[in-house]
Amino acid sequence: MSDKQVNLTGGRRLTRNVVWNLLGTGTPLLVAIVAIPLLIEGLGTARFGVLTLAWMVVGYFSLFDLGLGRALTKLVAEKIGSGKDEEIPGVVWTAMTLMGALGVLGAIVITSLSPWLVGVALEIPEELQLETLSAFYLLAVSIPIVISSTGLRGILEAHQRFGVVNIIRLPLGMFTFLGPLAVLPFSNSLSDMVLVLICARIISWLAYLIVCLRLYPELRKRVKLGREMSKRLLSFGGWMTVSNITAPLLLYLGRVLIIVMISAEAVAYFVTPYEVVTKLLIIPGVLVSVLFPAFTHLFQKKTSSDVAVLYKKAMIYIFMGMLPLVLFVYFFAKDGLALWINEEFALNGYRVAQFLVIGVFINSFGHMSQALIQGYGRPDITAKLHLGELVIYIPYLWLLIDLHGIDGAAIAWTVRVAISTLVLSYLAHRCICGSLPVKY
Numbered sequence: 001m002s003d004k005q006v007n008l009t010g011g012r013r014l015t016r017n018v019v020w021n022l023l024g025t026g027t028p029l030l031v032a033i034v035a036i037p038l039l040i041e042g043l044g045t046a047r048f049g050v051l052t053l054a055w056m057v058v059g060y061f062s063l064f065d066l067g068l069g070r071a072l073t074k075l076v077a078e079k080i081g082s083g084k085d086e087e088i089p090g091v092v093w094t095a096m097t098l099m100g101a102l103g104v105l106g107a108i109v110i111t112s113l114s115p116w117l118v119g120v121a122l123e124i125p126e127e128l129q130l131e132t133l134s135a136f137y138l139l140a141v142s143i144p145i146v147i148s149s150t151g152l153r154g155i156l157e158a159h160q161r162f163g164v165v166n167i168i169r170l171p172l173g174m175f176t177f178l179g180p181l182a183v184l185p186f187s188n189s190l191s192d193m194v195l196v197l198i199c200a201r202i203i204s205w206l207a208y209l210i211v212c213l214r215l216y217p218e219l220r221k222r223v224k225l226g227r228e229m230s231k232r233l234l235s236f237g238g239w240m241t242v243s244n245i246t247a248p249l250l251l252y253l254g255r256v257l258i259i260v261m262i263s264a265e266a267v268a269y270f271v272t273p274y275e276v277v278t279k280l281l282i283i284p285g286v287l288v289s290v291l292f293p294a295f296t297h298l299f300q301k302k303t304s305s306d307v308a309v310l311y312k313k314a315m316i317y318i319f320m321g322m323l324p325l326v327l328f329v330y331f332f333a334k335d336g337l338a339l340w341i342n343e344e345f346a347l348n349g350y351r352v353a354q355f356l357v358i359g360v361f362i363n364s365f366g367h368m369s370q371a372l373i374q375g376y377g378r379p380d381i382t383a384k385l386h387l388g389e390l391v392i393y394i395p396y397l398w399l400l401i402d403l404h405g406i407d408g409a410a411i412a413w414t415v416r417v418a419i420s421t422l423v424l425s426y427l428a429h430r431c432i433c434g435s436l437p438v439k440y
Helices: 011-043 045-065 068-081 085-121 126-141 143-158 162-183 190-215 227-261 264-300 304-340 343-376 379-433
Strands: none
Touching: 011 045, 011 162, 011 264, 045 085, 045 126, 045 143, 045 190, 068 085, 068 143, 068 227, 068 264, 068 343, 085 126, 085 143, 085 227, 126 143, 126 190, 143 162, 143 190, 143 264, 162 190, 227 264, 227 379, 264 304, 264 343, 264 379, 304 343, 304 379, 343 379
C-alpha cells in the first residue's frame, strides 16, 4: 500500500487525525442546533418526530454489518503492522462481499417489517402512516449502501487517512440536517426528505469507493475470497455486534423502567439531560476511532512499550479535555437547564445531569481501554463484560429507581460504567503485558 513507508502511529499524524475527527463530528452538531428549530417549525412536531426516527434507523443500520466494518479496520491495520500488505486486497474484498450480502438481507428484513413498525410498534399517527411507510421502504433500500460505506471508510481508517474520511463525512453529516431543510420550501413529505438523504449517502459511498481505488490501486485486482478469512471476520465482528446490541439495551432499560415505575413525563426529565451530557463522549470517541487501528498496528509490531506510552498519553488527554467540561456541566446544570428549557424542568432534571456527568467522565477512560482490548484481538472480552453487566444491572437499577426515582436511574448508570471502566482498565493492562492470549 502507498502508506507502508509512512509512520502510521507517529504523534503528529495521530494528533492531526484527532483534530480531523473533532471537526467531522462536531460541525454537524453545530448545524443541528440551527437547523432543528427550523425543521420543527416547518414540519410540525409529529412529522419532525418521525424524521428523527428516520435518522435513528439510519444510525442503527450499522448493526446489520455484524461488526464487519470494525473487523475490516482491525485486520487491515494488522496486515500493515505485520508487513503483509499483499494480503490486504483479499481481506478487503472478502469483507466487502460479506457486507454486501448482509446489506441485502437487512434490506429484505426492514422491508418486511416496515408495515408492522409503522402501523403497530412505533404508533405513528394515522395521517402520517402512508408517507412514513414510503420513507421506511426507501431507507430499507439504502441499507447495502450504508453498510458497505462503513467498510470503505474502515480501509481508510486502517491507513490513518482520517483527513480524507472527514472531508467526505463532514458534508454528509451537515446534509443530514440541511437536506431536509432544503426540501422544506418545496415539500414537507417525509419520503421526499428521506430520498434526498439517501442520494447524499450514495454520493458519499461513491466518493469513498473512488478514493480507495485511487489511493490503493491494488484493490482493483481480482482476488480469491478466503473462507478462513470470512470466518475470522465474522468471528471478530460477531463479538463486536454483541457489544453494539447490549450497550443500547443497557441504556434503554433505564428509560423503560422509568416509564413502568414512574411516568412518561419522568422519562423526559431523564432523557433530556442524558442526551445533552453524553454528547461529551464525542471527545473520547474521536480519540478511540483514531487509536483503535494504531493500537492494532503496534501490537502486530510487538511493540507493547509503544502501546503503553500511547495508551497513557490518551488517558492524560482525555483527563485534560474532559475535566473542565465535566466541572462546568456539574456546577451549572441547574442554571443551564432553566435557561434552555424552564425552571420546572431544571428543578426536576439537574441532579440527573450531575450524576450522569460524573459517569460520563469515568466512562471516557473505559472507552479507551475497550479500544485497546479490541485492538489487541479480544473483542469477546468486552462483549462478555456487557452481557454480564446486563444481568447484574437490572436488579440494582430497579432498586435505585424505586428508592430515588429518576435520580436513582442516573446513579445506577454511573455505578455501572464505573465498574465497567475498572474491569476494562485491568484487562487493558493485561493486554499491554501480553498476559492474555490473542484469539481474533
